[in-house]
Amino acid sequence: MTKYEEEIYRIITTSKDHLTVEQIYGEVKKKYPKVVMATIYNNVNKLWRAGLVRKISVENMPDRYDRIIKHDHLVCPRCGRLTDVSLDGIADSLRGQLGQEFLAYDLKVFYICPECREQEREQ
Amino acid sequence: MTKYEEEIYRIITTSKDHLTVEQIYGEVKKKYPKVVMATIYNNVNKLWRAGLVRKISVENMPDRYDRIIKHDHLVCPRCGRLTDVSLDGIADSLRGQLGQEFLAYDLKVFYICPECREQEREQ
DNA sequence: CTAAATGCAAACTATTTGCAACGAT
DNA sequence: ATCGTTGCAAATAGTTTGCATTTAG
Numbered sequence: 001m002t003k004y005e006e007e008i009y010r011i012i013t014t015s016k017d018h019l020t021v022e023q024i025y026g027e028v029k030k031k032y033p034k035v036v037m038a039t040i041y042n043n044v045n046k047l048w049r050a051g052l053v054r055k056i057s058v059e060n061m062p063d064r065y066d067r068i069i070k071h072d073h074l075v076c077p078r079c080g081r082l083t084d085v086s087l088d089g090i091a092d093s094l095r096g097q098l099g100q101e102f103l104a105y106d107l108k109v110f111y112i113c114p115e116c117r118e119q120e121r122e123q
Numbered sequence: 124m125t126k127y128e129e130e131i132y133r134i135i136t137t138s139k140d141h142l143t144v145e146q147i148y149g150e151v152k153k154k155y156p157k158v159v160m161a162t163i164y165n166n167v168n169k170l171w172r173a174g175l176v177r178k179i180s181v182e183n184m185p186d187r188y189d190r191i192i193k194h195d196h197l198v199c200p201r202c203g204r205l206t207d208v209s210l211d212g213i214a215d216s217l218r219g220q221l222g223q224e225f226l227a228y229d230l231k232v233f234y235i236c237p238e239c240r241e242q243e244r245e246q
Numbered sequence: 247c248t249a250a251a252t253g254c255a256a257a258c259t260a261t262t263t264g265c266a267a268c269g270a271t
Numbered sequence: 272a273t274c275g276t277t278g279c280a281a282a283t284a285g286t287t288t289g290c291a292t293t294t295a296g
Contacts, residue, residue, distance in 0.1 A: 004277085021260080036277080042276085045261095057180040057181060102197075103200070106229075106230070106232075107231075109227075109229075128251095157252090159253055159254065160286085161288085168286095185284080254292100257289095259285085259286080259287090260285080262281105262283070265280095270273100271274090271275100
């Protein structure tokens, strides 16, 4: 692992947020001011291809990166916020219902997050 | 509904595939050769905002559009193919496990599709 | 006649690529 | 000396926007 790969991996896996490349870039730049975007993209892709980080795509939002450990997501379509959640029984249910092996699954639950619900109330 | 909106809606909802904007453009052009990309984007977004079609984002693939009727997807990461599948009990499971209301959910199951498995065998 | 929709081009965002210079074996 | 990595700039893909023109009610 190169210093960037290591740093980017650390950033993604220790962040509680789900960071965009842009945000990762900002973080890496604090420590290595000379880094450029392409390097972030290259490394993030390398990590992703190696299966070391997870990529999360939500419609109309830039991709975000996350630790690989299995969990699901709550997505607020208002503000884009992503929240981790662990839901039980999904994998078993899939195994039971699908007649075939699967590699993984990705479950996003859309909801209005507390912050947005609050904002709504105020108006 | 304008003629394009109508035509695009028809294309999306009657196609068995999950079409990209590019593909929708190709279809619309058969009937209306003068149409431009921007018009497809404008209309597809309009339909999406109106809740009349569904947008599907998968990492590293252009967005695709689908009918709104609730179902889940099998995704082949090799070739990108999307297949409809209906899985039972997910919504109930979510309602039970989440302490809050949700708007919708999106479940993608990754698997190697029969075509890709076949190709693999040949090599 | 008016308001909305379209064609067209330009702008923009997200991402990738080619290549020369650099750095670590 | 070699090979992978980086910085940099340019290229590309996907998408949006501004505006003059056209179209439909």
